[in-house]
Amino acid sequence: xxxxxxxxxxxxxxxxxxxxxxxxxxxxxxxxxxxxxxxxxxxxxxxxxxxxxxxxxxxxxxxxxxxxxxxxxxxxxxxxxxx
Amino acid sequence: xxxxxxxxxxxxxxxxxxxxxxxxxxxxxxxxxxxxxxxxxxxxxxxxxxxxxxxxxxxxxxxxxxxxxxxxxxxxxxxxxxxxxxxxxxxxxxxxxxxxxxxxxxxxxxxxxxxxxxxxxxxxxxxxxxxxxxxxxxxxxxxxxxxxxxxxxxxxxxxxxxx
Numbered sequence: 001x002x003x004x005x006x007x008x009x010x011x012x013x014x015x016x017x018x019x020x021x022x023x024x025x026x027x028x029x030x031x032x033x034x035x036x037x038x039x040x041x042x043x044x045x046x047x048x049x050x051x052x053x054x055x056x057x058x059x060x061x062x063x064x065x066x067x068x069x070x071x072x073x074x075x076x077x078x079x080x081x082x083x
Numbered sequence: 084x085x086x087x088x089x090x091x092x093x094x095x096x097x098x099x100x101x102x103x104x105x106x107x108x109x110x111x112x113x114x115x116x117x118x119x120x121x122x123x124x125x126x127x128x129x130x131x132x133x134x135x136x137x138x139x140x141x142x143x144x145x146x147x148x149x150x151x152x153x154x155x156x157x158x159x160x161x162x163x164x165x166x167x168x169x170x171x172x173x174x175x176x177x178x179x180x181x182x183x184x185x186x187x188x189x190x191x192x193x194x195x196x197x198x199x200x201x202x203x204x205x206x207x208x209x210x211x212x213x214x215x216x217x218x219x220x221x222x223x224x225x226x227x228x229x230x231x232x233x234x235x236x237x238x239x240x241x242x243x244x245x246x
Contacts, residue, residue, distance in 0.1 A: 083188055
């Protein structure tokens with residue numbers, strides 16, 4: 001699946017998007033955040049406070065306990081500050 | 084009910100995300116051109132300030148998630164149309180670098196009567212702030228930093244789900 005990062009999540013990780021293949025044990029958005037956080041220092045920094053991270057699956061907001069099965073694109077970003 | 088459905092069918096909806104500035108008068112003219120059924124147009128425009136608290140701001144840079152931003156705005160526009168008898172709706176949101184005094188966002192709501200237009204404009208702005216995927220970065224004397232989200236923006240959006 002494709003993963004996209006925005007704002008300071010993108011800056012901390014150092015890339016805007018990538019393709020990942022998490023193991024089957026990674027079932028929810030929360031699981032994926034924990035799995036990504038273990039990929040290295042930059043990821044650990046980006047995801048150090050999971051409760052502030054927002055997620056979207058296929059362009060719609062989802063809660064941390066949402067299942068990622070079948071997702072084509074998952075995005076992680078800080079709380080929004082537009083408008 | 085029938086009146087609401089007719090209003091929706093004839094409502095002109097424009098949603099744009101762009102780097103370029105917009106002209107508010109032109110946007111209103113485009114929304115109302117050739118229409119004699121519109122009795123009220125409410126305009127909200129968000130403008131870049133030159134300070135945050137005591138700190139001067141040289142510019143804002145807006146980042147966004149293009150596909151999701153359009154989808155998210157469209158979802159809220161649809162909700163507004165089903166909730167109020169609107170005859171037209173325009174949302175324009177800028178991205179990129181914006182300096183103080185420049186426009187950031189525009190919401191126009193048109194209706195037969197003012198109440199629906201006022202409420203729908205406020206509803207849309209509250210949801211744009213809380214859930215449209217845009218992020219502001221400020222240029223201050225000490226450097227650039229991402230703007231922190233305010234709990235009050237979430238609270239403002241949440242109040243529309245109570246009634």
